[in-house]
Amino acid sequence: MCASEKLAGGRLTIDRDAIAANWSLLKGLLKPGTACAATIKADAYGTGTTSTAQRLWAAGCTTFFVALPEEGALVRSALPDATVYVLGGLFSGAATDLAAGNLIPVLNCIAEVQEWADFCKGENRAFPAALQLNTGMNRLGMDPDEFADVMAQKDLTGSFDIALLMTHLACGSDPEAPLNRQQLNTFIAATQPFDHLPRSMANSAGVFLGPDYHFDLARPGISLYGGKALDTAANVMNPVAMVEARVMQLRHVPKGQTIGYGGAETVTRDSKVALVAAGYADGLHRRAGSSDDRPGGFGVIGNHKVPLIGRVSMDMIALDVTDVPDDAVARGSFVEMLGPNVAASDLAAYAETIDYEYLTGLGRRYYRRYAALPAPQER
Known part of the structure; x- marks a missing residue:
């Protein structure tokens, strides 16, 4: 980025207080007992990872989601005590690095679960991880039958700490989309036997879809940065x-x-x-x-x-x-x-x-x- 305003073709002004205000607004929309995290991948949607993370921490946010381990390392360097999840999962051979960086992988397939379990057994320590279900978006995540199979194998799941069960909405920006309710029902059915574990479904759009989608932890992204979460409603977020x-x-x-x-x-x-x-x-x-x-x-x-x-x-x-x-x-x-x-x-x-x-x-x-x-x- 340009170090001098007089030498730059343009200037980018970022309002960190507006980001914090948006997080507080979203947190206030959640049902009682639901915590509000922040998704700060892609350089915190262009606003700067470390400065945005620090401002959100000051506002009360303690849990962050990133896409890649490198992004997680930036958050960790700025916030030693934060909880940081890596949505991209466990890259092959990266378990040692994630554990050393105190980063929590979101395990998206059986191979990742097996690799993380083997690593934890080798270290004789139950490091935390999240498990993601594919409930209809068909990107990352285990299908419900795969998830059930994994959860039945105590030699796998017993070797690490399951910190979160999660899924991701495909059509949350459209409140009338039938797939929203289908995904919700699939997620509930798959995770109900394990409802003692924290669960997460709501991205920005999910926050606005209502309490059925809130579960234990919401992880808004675009709305934090002033973006429009719902296609069919006015944007109530502050520009940042x-x-x-x-x-x-x-x-x-x-x-x-x-x-x-x-x-x-x-x-x-x-x-x-x-x-x-x-x-x-x-x-x-x-x-x-x-x-x-x-x-x-x-x-x-x-x-x-x-x-x-x-x-x-x-x-x-x-x-x-x-x-x-x-x-x-x-x-x-x-x-x-x-x-x-x-x-x-x-x-x-x-x-x-x-x-x-x-x-x-x-x-x-x-x-x-x-x-x-x-x-x-x-x-």
Whole structure:
């Protein structure tokens, strides 16, 4: 990331207090007795693993989920006393490293269970692990019959500490999806004989699906970072990140001329165009560009919404600022491309993707700072 704001094409502001506030909001939605963890994989969805983990710990979060052991090691270095689960499971030959790092693998198949059991037997110590069931998503996890078989083999499960039983929702963002209830019923049926063990099902969407899905531990991700968990409801989370890109040049483009690569869009009036220093190398998806056939994304400068015009290039975009007063935009001005006035989910819709991809894909060329975000503009 760029160490100097004056040398960067844009700046990324991250509001750690807003992340903590989102965690507290989610925790408050859970049924009594359900603990709230935090999923901070992929550099805490682009907000910075260690700083985000430390702020959440200060807010009261003690349990964290990451995707990979390397991410877990970052959390452990920042929070020696935290509970850290590795969702990606047990990579072959990595048991010693996970145990040494005090990381808890989520065991997703019989081979992983066997390897972890053998390691614990060899060390004569019952290290903790979680077991994941596949209840209908068909990614990682044991099918119910495999899980039952594993649980019946006391020589396996008796050699380590089962810290958690868990599964993952496939369609939680759609509260009406029949698969949600099917997964819930499958999970209950498979784990009911072991209900003395902690259970977890709710990701961000699961928190909003209600208490049936909460069990003992929720592990929200996208909602912590201001993302939209449910497709069919308003987003109640606080925005936590703002991307502002620098205006490099203003130019006047006569009616009938095109902008950028491929001449994708023809201006229909004499236009004032701002060339802005952020592109797909900075996480602004190319698909969010516009053409004569479809609108693209937008930015905000002052209290003015300014549409993207033409293709998104690697290092820059063009914005139509014709309707912005001259005193509100100039060389060196900053345009908000994501933040309180430009929701990641809205911008993602233009790119035919999701806010997860926008947040985790923000480039490393921004000048990064930690501060409170401004309130949304009234337009």
